[in-house]
Amino acid sequence: MLKIENYIGGELVTPASGEYLDNFEPGTGDVYSLIPDSDDRDVNLAADAARAAFPAWSSTSPEARFEILMRLVGLIERDLEDLARAESIDNGKPISLARAVDIPRAVANFRFYATAAMHLSNESYDTVRPDGGRAINYTLRHPIGVAGCISPWNLPLYLFTWKIAPAIAAGCTVVAKPSEVTPMTAFMLSKLCIEAELPPGVLNIVHGTGPKVGSAIVAHKDVAAISFTGGTKTGEEIARIAAPMLKKLSLELGGKNPNIIFADCNYEEMLATTVRSSFSNQGEICLCGSRIFVERPLYERFKSDFVARVSALKVGDPLDSATDVGAIVSKQHFDKIMSYIELAKQEGGTILCGGHSIDLSAEMPIEAETRPVGSVPLGAPTPHSALRNPHSNGWYIQPTVIEGLSHDCRTNLEEIFGPVVTIMPFDTEDEVIGYANSVRYGLSATLWTENLSRAHRMAAALESGIVWINCWLLRDLRTPFGGVKDSGVGREGGFEALRFFTEEKNVCIKI
Ligand code: NAD
Numbered sequence: 001m002l003k004i005e006n007y008i009g010g011e012l013v014t015p016a017s018g019e020y021l022d023n024f025e026p027g028t029g030d031v032y033s034l035i036p037d038s039d040d041r042d043v044n045l046a047a048d049a050a051r052a053a054f055p056a057w058s059s060t061s062p063e064a065r066f067e068i069l070m071r072l073v074g075l076i077e078r079d080l081e082d083l084a085r086a087e088s089i090d091n092g093k094p095i096s097l098a099r100a101v102d103i104p105r106a107v108a109n110f111r112f113y114a115t116a117a118m119h120l121s122n123e124s125y126d127t128v129r130p131d132g133g134r135a136i137n138y139t140l141r142h143p144i145g146v147a148g149c150i151s152p153w154n155l156p157l158y159l160f161t162w163k164i165a166p167a168i169a170a171g172c173t174v175v176a177k178p179s180e181v182t183p184m185t186a187f188m189l190s191k192l193c194i195e196a197e198l199p200p201g202v203l204n205i206v207h208g209t210g211p212k213v214g215s216a217i218v219a220h221k222d223v224a225a226i227s228f229t230g231g232t233k234t235g236e237e238i239a240r241i242a243a244p245m246l247k248k249l250s251l252e253l254g255g256k257n258p259n260i261i262f263a264d265c266n267y268e269e270m271l272a273t274t275v276r277s278s279f280s281n282q283g284e285i286c287l288c289g290s291r292i293f294v295e296r297p298l299y300e301r302f303k304s305d306f307v308a309r310v311s312a313l314k315v316g317d318p319l320d321s322a323t324d325v326g327a328i329v330s331k332q333h334f335d336k337i338m339s340y341i342e343l344a345k346q347e348g349g350t351i352l353c354g355g356h357s358i359d360l361s362a363e364m365p366i367e368a369e370t371r372p373v374g375s376v377p378l379g380a381p382t383p384h385s386a387l388r389n390p391h392s393n394g395w396y397i398q399p400t401v402i403e404g405l406s407h408d409c410r411t412n413l414e415e416i417f418g419p420v421v422t423i424m425p426f427d428t429e430d431e432v433i434g435y436a437n438s439v440r441y442g443l444s445a446t447l448w449t450e451n452l453s454r455a456h457r458m459a460a461a462l463e464s465g466i467v468w469i470n471c472w473l474l475r476d477l478r479t480p481f482g483g484v485k486d487s488g489v490g491r492e493g494g495f496e497a498l499r500f501f502t503e504e505k506n507v508c509i510k511i
Contacts, residue, residue, distance in 0.1 A: 001032075001033060001034055002032070002033040003020060003034045004023070004033060004034065004035050004183050004187040004207055005036065005187070005190075005207075006038060006042055006046070006204075006205060006206050007190030007193065007204060008045050008046045008205075008206070009045070009046075009049035009200045009204070010194065010200025011194075011200070012190065012194075013045075014036065015036035015039070015042050015207075015208070016038070016041035017036075017038070017039055019036075019037040020034035020035060020036060020037055021034065021035045021036075021037045021180060021208070021209070022035075024330065025089055025092075025394075026091065026092030026318070026328060026329050026330065027089065027092055027317055027319070027326065027327045027394045028393060028394050029331070029392075029393030029394050029395060030393065032089070035180055035208065036206075036207045036208055037209070037212070038206050038207055038208035038213050039208065039213065039216065040212070040216035042206045042208070042213070043216035043217055044220070046204035046206050047146060047175055047204075047217075047223060049173075049200065049201035049204050050146040050173035050175050050201055050204055051145075051146055051173070052201050053173045053199060053202050054143075054145060054146060054172070054173045057168075057171060057172075057173055057199060057202050058142070058143040058171040058172070058173075059171075060171070062117040062118045065114065065117060065168065065169055065171070066115065066118060066169075068196060068197070068198055068199075069110050069113070069165070069169060070110075070111070070114050071196040072192060072193065072196040072198065073107055073114065075192040075195055076103065076106055076110070076189075076192060077107055079188070080099070080104070080107075081099070083098075083103045083106075083157065083185055083188060084098035084102065084103045085319070086184045086185055086188060087102050087103065087156060087157060087182075087185050089184070089318065089319065090156065090185065091153065091154075091156055091318075091326075091329055092282070092326045092327030092328060092329050092394075092395070093281050093318060093326050094318055094320075094321075094323040094324065094325070094326045095319050095320070096323070097280065097281060101158070102155060102156070102158045103157060103158075105155075105162075106157045106160075106161040108477065109158070109161040109162050109165040109477070110161060110165045112165070112477045113168075113169035113497070113498070114165075114169055116494070116495065116498060117169035117170060117171075117498060120141070120498050120499075122138060122140065122141055123138070123139045124136060125137040125138070129510075133510070133511065135508055135509060135510045136508075137506055138509075139504050139505065140504070140505040140506075140507060141502040141503070141504055141505075142171075142502060142503050142505065143171030143501060143503075144170075144224045144225050144248065144501055144502055144503045145222070145223075145224035145225075146173050146174070146222050147172040147173070147174050147223070147224065147225045147226075147501055148174075148175050148217040148218060148223040148225065148226045148227070149164055149167060149174055149175075149177070149228075150177045150210075150214050150218075150226070150227070150228045150229070151163060151178055151179060151228075151230070152230040152231075153182040153330075154281065154284040154286070154329070155281070156178060156179065156182040156183075156184075156185050156186065157185035157186065157189065160178050160189070162229075162492065163176070163492075164203060166492075166497035166498050166500070166501055167227065167501045168198075168202060169498065170502055171501075171502075172225075172501045173201060173204075174203050175206060175217050175220070175223060176203065176204065176206070177205070177206055177207070177208070177214055177217060178205065178207065179230075180207065180208060180209050180210070180213075181329055183207050186205055187205075187207070189205075190205050210234060215237075215238075218238050218241045218242050218247075219242075219245070221245075224248065225247060225248035225250075225500065225501060226242050226247055226248070226249050226250070227250045227492070227500065227501075228249070228251050230252075230253065231253065231254050232253040232254040232415075232440075232441075232486045232487070235251040235253040235488065238251065239251065239489075248500065249489060249490065250482075250490035250491075250492060251488045251489045252286070252482055252488045252490075253483060253487050254415045254417075254441055254443070254487060255286050255287070255415065255441045255443030255483060256290060256291065256412075256414070256415050256439045256440075256441045257287060257288065257441075257444045257445055257446065258289065258292075258432075258435070258436035258445050258462075258464075259274060259277060259278075259289030259290075259293070259445075259448075260293045260426075260436060261274070261292065261294045261298065261302065262295045262448060262449040262454070263295040263296075264449055265298075265448035265450060266450065266470065267298075269470070270448040271302070271305055271309065273471065273472050274289070274306065274448075274472075275306070275309050275310060275313070276472065276473075277289045277446060277472040277473070278290070278310070278419075279313060279324070279325055279399045279419050279421075280473075282325055282326060282327070282328055282329075282397070283399075283416075283417065284328075284329060284333075284418060285473075286417075286444075287444045287473055289446045289472070290415075290416060290420065290421050290422070291407070291422055291424070291435075291439075292421055292422065292423045293423075293425075293426050293435055293436065294423060294425055294426070295426060295427075296425045296426065299425040302423070303403065306401065307352045307353045307401055310353055310354070311353045311354075311399075313325050313399050315358055315397075315398060315399070317360070325396075325399055325419060326396075327394045328395040328396065328397055328419075330395070331395055333395075333417070333418070334357070336416075337397055337416055337418035337420060338357060338397070340411060340414070340416045340418070340420060341355055341402075341420060343410060343411055344402045344405060344411040344420075344422070347409045347411055348404055348405065348409075349402040349403065349405045349411060349422065350402065350403050350404040351401075351402055352401040352402065352403055352423075353398070353400065354397070354399050354400030354401065354419070354420075355398065355400050355402075356397075357398070358396040358397065358398055359392065359396075360394060360396055361392035397418060397420075398419075399419040399420075400419060400421070401422075402421070402423070403424070405422050405424065407424060407438055408438055412439075413439050413440070415441065429454065429457070436463075436464075437462065440485055441483065441486050441487045442463045442464040442465060442483050442484035442485035442486070442487050443464060443466065443488070444464055444465065444466035444467070445462045445466070445467050445468070446467075446468045446469075446471075446472050447467060447468070447469045447470070448469075448470060449469075449470075464484060464487075465480075465481070465483040465487065465491070466481065466483075477493055477494065478493065478495075479493055480496050481493040
């Protein structure tokens with residue numbers, strides 16, 4: 001069985017405990033590799049390595065960092081297919097999505113920040129004194145030190161690199177933890193860092209659980225800043241530890257995003273995009289629109305077309321290129337989503353399609369299973385015995401559309417984070433703004449209308465960090481990314497992220 005290793009001080013190392021956790025393949029429900037069950041001893045080693053590497057790395061020129069990060073870009077591009085395959089196996093996402101979105105985005109993250117660091121400029125102010133004399137104020141920006149980066153399982157390499165790339169590009173050294181649910185591509189990245197000759201200690205990756213590894217990173221005295229993406233409850237726990245230590249914090253948390261559709265929208269584009277914004281990555285994207293509000297004159301037409309399109313989505317083997325919807329990431333998350341479907345029924349909802357799990361073995365013939373697991377270069381032996389159906393224990397849920405619920409029932413207030421959406425009619429702008437803003441979250445909102453004034457009015461009124469108008473997930477890495485209310489604190493993206501990983505100093509010179 002393949003054993004994932006920590007990456008500390010430039011080397012792949014076993015955890016101090018010598019213990020490993022099972023890593024499951026969602027498509028089959030089988031254990032297919034082992035994850036280090038690391039603890040504070042491993043985090044201490046990683047923090048020591050990061051602290052030791054900091055003086056040299058923080059004094060390298062942005063050009064030198066650019067060269068190294070671009071070597072990494074080349075290696076990720078070279079291994080794109082292996083990484084996409086590994087991501088699909090580890091997370092359950094369709095391989096087509098991993099190929100088109102996840103791994104290319106990891107490339108884009110490193111490329112963006114490798115170049116951005118060369119363009120980060122500091123402010124200077126020409127100050128006129130009360131006596132008519134002058135002064136010059138200028139800002140120096142120093143890398144903050146050792147940064148802690150903690151990421152979730154839904155977009156594993158994509159979000160892991162979204163944090164690591166700006167931290168390293170800014171001159172920080174890093175102790176990072178990927179989700180224990182999807183550790184594989186972070187492990188593969190650590191091998192690529194060795195190949196790219198990233199100086200030892202600049203990036204350290206410690207695998208393991210949140211309570212043992214994540215909280216040890218947050219509580220470590222030498223970790224100056226924490227960049228976290230994950231659930232709101234975890235974010236609160238991190239803030240509880242980090243705030244009294246006066247650490248800098250960036251928290252990207254949960255969401256319950258509204259998708260608001262007016263009758264004057266470009267119908268075909270809205271329909272196709274709404275299928276995507278509801279069910280991409282099994283609905284396990286923080287930006288997915290899970291509450292769909294439809295202006296009443298369009299409601300019945302939308303309902304029937306949407307349900308027809310959703311029912312036609314192919315739920316299948318994540319490694320099959322024709323699959324639209326893959327497996328749910330874990331048994332625990334599968335159970336949570338199924339419990340919300342039950343709750344929706346109890347709350348009076350009508351299931352228009354889906355609403356149940358799927359046993360793919362009924363649809364697939366039993367055959368000899370020979371496909372390799374992990375990535376091909378890892379050379380992992382296949383865990384599947386021959387002559388058994390590889391998918392029979394996978395965690396699959398039919399995409400689910402529910403109507404008949406009020407905007408303020410639990411199904412519509414709590415984050416489900418799966419292939420489940422609700423649809424609701426509305427009559428007026430004010431009414432739908434009230435519905436949209438009635439949740440504790442405020443990450444993103446989608447709006448479909450051809451009325452320009454209404455689009456601007458609504459964009460200003462929606463309580464969310466991001467508003468997509470007549471589009472969804474159209475990303476520009478320069479824009480501020482993050483949520484309001486319980487969806488987070490701070491913004492990632494663009495120069496904002498580079499600034500987060502630096503400490504500012506103002507210098508005032510009297511002339
Ligand atoms: P999670 O909060 O359970 O875990 C996220 C990470 O935090 C994991 O690496 C986990 O091991 C670690 N962790 C857990 N407990 C910890 C602790 N006490 N201290 C430190 N680290 C700890 O989230 P998840 O289930 O992996 O991811 C799903 C959640 O992430 C959803 O709520 C989703 O909305 C959110 N998310 C948000 C964004 C965003 O940009 N706002 C993006 C993706 C996912």
